[in-house]
Amino acid sequence: MALGTDGAKTFTRDTNYISDRITTDGADGWPVEPGRYRLVVARACPWANRAIIVRRLLGLERVLSMGVCGPTHDVNSWTFDLDPGGLDPVLQIPRIKDAYLKRFPDYPRGITVPAIVDVPSGGVVTNEFNQITLDLSTQWGEHHREGAPDLYPEALREEMDEVMHRVYTEVNNGVYRAGFAGDQTAYDAAYDRLFAALDWLSERLADRRYLMGESITEADVRLFTTLVRFDPVYHGHFKCNRSKLTEMPVLWAYARDLFQTPGFGDTVDFADIKSHYYEVHRDVNPTGIVPKGPDLSDWLTMHGREALGGKPFGDGTPPGPVAQDELVPPGHGVS
Known part of the structure; x- marks a missing residue:
């Protein structure tokens, strides 16, 4: 927790990570090697x-x-x-x-x-x-597998980096800024920033299927992991409650489109998600009680986003079935 310029107790994420990289040339001493x-x-x-x-x-x-x-x-x-x-x-x-x-x-x-x-x-x-x-x-x-999509197209990187930065600061981290705010002033500011960004994203996605246009990129991956947690966790647990995801028509359809795309929804474990946030964050949820809801069956309903055209994997193909030992446990996803 850090004090803002107005004295508000604002949540600040520690971003001092281990910056070594695994690269083709092994410049940091860590070359790409299968199985290593x-x-x-x-x-x-x-x-x-x-x-x-x-x-x-x-x-x-x-x-x-x-x-x-x-x-x-x-x-x-x-x-x-x-x-x-x-x-x-x-x-x-x-x-x-x-x-x-x-x-x-x-x-x-x-x-x-x-x-x-x-x-x-x-x-x-x-x-x-x-x-x-x-x-x-x-x-x-x-x-990469044959048919793997280009998730970070070189021609789009400058704009993509700007979009991903805003998604990170205002949405990915924005829900935490609201949830861990230390006073009313910090919470109010975080809430307003978050929903301003979600409104911006709704406008951006109103006439394009994905954040960068016709195909899925890293930017969509980064937004999806927050949206898929929004109603089960962030709306209530983090007090991000102006609207549920299901009440934001464009973002709800976009999120379902991705969820139903191989590689997205088949990685989501709703039981683990709720268990983590509600049981670990005892400063926010002292009892550790995990809510039974919400109803998740709507994630598989028709979204209509295919009308916007586009090719989810660009010139590539969907990934194959999830490996048996990496399947989300029965009852933890949506069926």
């Missing part, structure tokens, strides 16, 4: 959900393994409580904190997901979530 690294995620986390989606859309499952933490954590970080014996089967550790400390014994900052771990050494390489997904697109190209 493990992406550690939690399906509950919107930042990690981005990486899950991008990895799946690009078909990197066979070269970049994935470890999945449970939905809750304590002060010592995310744990592998979903795995037999509570140990990640590849890294053989009970919590992701161990990989951070393996590389940095006195690591002083937050232990976050997504993180990419160097399997041979057991140490974390990076947790810079914004760069991780871009590098999966631009540095791992040799290992």
